[in-house]
Amino acid sequence: MGYHLANELDDSELSTPSTSQHSWWKYFWNLKLPSKVKIFMWKAFHRAIPTAASLCNRKIIDSAACSLFSNAWEFVEHALFPCKHAKKVWHSAGFPLDYDVLSRMKFSDCLVLLSIVKTTSEMEQMLCTMWFLWTDRNTYIHGKPVLSSSQIWAKSAAYYCNFQQHSTIQNSPTVSTAAATQSKWILPPLNELKMNVDAACDVSCNKIGVGIIVRNSSGQVVAAYSKSLTGRYKSQEMEAKALLTGLDLAAHHNLLVNHLESDSLVLVNSINCQHTAISSFGDLVLDIKNRLSYLSSVCVSYVKRDANQAAHGLAKQALVLDNDLCGLRKFPLPFSLLL
DSSP states (O other): OOOHHHHHHHHHHSSSSOOOHHHHHHHHHHHHHOHHHHHHHHHHHOSSOOOOOHHHHHTTSOOBOHHHHSSSBOOHHHHTSHHHHHHHHHHHOOOOOOOOHTTTSSSSHHHHHHHHSSOHHHHHHHHHHHHHHHHHHHHTTTTTTOOOOHHHHHHHHHHHHHHHHHHHHHHHHOOSSSSHHHHOOOOOOOEEEEEEEEEEEGGGTTTEEEEEEOOTOOOOEEEEEEEEEEEOOHHHHHHHHHHHHHHHHHHHHHOOOOOOEEEEEHHHHHHHHOOOOSSHHHHHHHHHHHHTHHHSEEEEEEOOOOGGGGHHHHHHHHOOOOSSSSEEOOOOHHHHTTT
């Protein structure tokens, strides 16, 4: 993004009804985004969200200064781009932005510019991140601490990843055969690692089996783990234990996991939710969130059991093993029969 492109956009009067703005709205409504993100972006485009500047102009508050740092007037474009907090989030997300250019443009013009220079998937992810930035800002205004930049980006990435996955499933054609309707495990992006976790139990002997598998963008198994635990837990607590074990495995072997998948929708939703229930399960979720906060960006997603078969097999195997099994690129015989 450069100065000349910004001038060209300014010359075409993007802030008034025009062919360019008509193209923007046609492009925008075709993006695959949750309704609440689209509604928020529509309001932001029309400067209809309650920034400090707009509230001050309406005599609701006394100051138009940034709600977080008070170092600039809080217009929409400031809150979502040049604000120090927003900059850190965009840095964590790996989206290079020319803040000098963006700070001189209306927010609506910023969006049109970004739609030109970013891919569709990048734009969708950025708009989700803007919604999380604004939500976090409101949380602070209501007396709660802001999340770290890496936490906001991780939550946004997970939210977007889950939405895209569910949209793909819902929009897929209905096929009558059971084999055709099975979900398949999907490769992670290039040079990234995906971890799948699952748990199984043997109630008769109070034993839990945990299965963990890490694969790269070629589908090759980087690590696999079968571990047994003793105790009796609720199903979502077992799944949380499995995910915690997976995080421990990744930390111990310096595996930079980018994607975590579980077939427990309750667990995934609890991790991606801002609030945590006070319960034994809530304590486990809080522990998971704390560990994830130290990772730059990890997408935690839900998958159906059909797409989690490898981890499930390792979990069931743990129930019949006398000792835990862990393999890194070289796998013992029991693993080779499952992988």
